[in-house]
Amino acid sequence: DTGVSQDPRHKITKRGQNVTFRCDPISEHNRLYWYRQTLGQGPEFLTYFQNEAQLEKSRLLSDRFSAERPKGSFSTLEIQRTEQGDSAMYLCASSLGGWEKLFFGSGTQLSVL
Amino acid sequence: GESVGLHLPTLSVQEGDNSIINCAYSNSASDYFIWYKQESGKGPQFIIDIRSNMDKRQGQRVTVLLNKTVKHLSLQIAATQPGDSAVYFCAENTNAGGTSYGKLTFGQGTILTVHP
Numbered sequence: 001d002t003g004v005s006q007d008p009r010h011k012i013t014k015r016g017q018n019v020t021f022r023c024d025p026i027s028e029h030n031r032l033y034w035y036r037q038t039l040g041q042g043p044e045f046l047t048y049f050q051n052e053a054q055l056e057k058s059r060l061l062s063d064r065f066s067a068e069r070p071k072g073s074f075s076t077l078e079i080q081r082t083e084q085g086d087s088a089m090y091l092c093a094s095s096l097g098g099w100e101k102l103f104f105g106s107g108t109q110l111s112v113l
Numbered sequence: 114g115e116s117v118g119l120h121l122p123t124l125s126v127q128e129g130d131n132s133i134i135n136c137a138y139s140n141s142a143s144d145y146f147i148w149y150k151q152e153s154g155k156g157p158q159f160i161i162d163i164r165s166n167m168d169k170r171q172g173q174r175v176t177v178l179l180n181k182t183v184k185h186l187s188l189q190i191a192a193t194q195p196g197d198s199a200v201y202f203c204a205e206n207t208n209a210g211g212t213s214y215g216k217l218t219f220g221q222g223t224i225l226t227v228h229p
Contacts, residue, residue, distance in 0.1 A: 004156075033215050040121055042202045042219025043157065056216065091156050093215065100145065100206055100215040104156035 004105035006092050012111045013082055020078045021108045025094030032075050033102060034067055035091040043091055049075060082112045123224045132190040134223045136203035141184060143205035148177060148188045150199045157202060198227045
């Protein structure tokens, strides 16, 4: 257990529905990241927060995706009007800065039917 | 060799053997590299890291070698154990404009299977 918690572990939804995932990083970590991983591939960067500020978003993050970290602690990732192509493992990671040793959570596996 | 999609490179070894997993990275400006281990249904787990001003770093049973000339990274696992069976990813980080943060670019991954 790395100390990064993600909820839920699994989510099955129908196409067109909205879903929200939560991430609780390691408590003293000021940096939080969302990555997406599809079967057989390495994780791909989605977005990054330093404290409550969202400092970068990948082109992968379409306008149906939104992430927040309102108090600089936990973060949520929402996907609106889900599509089958959104099916993936959504990973959250946190770090304390410096040379960016990221600690990953166990992920939320999303299946869009 | 290189593979795409579900056909990850694989390495099968006997328990007690040494394992070497290789990775080619793409960006000559990358200055920090990490190896992660990922077991089925879990997130990537940090193994070892190395900065670009080094060419070798050792941990417990693991060694990472960095060859910047050919943009190659390797992970050596000594006395491989069945519990080492997993997918191994290398990742690189590029210092963007002097502000380094964890925007890692992951390689494809290698499946390591250790037979008892």
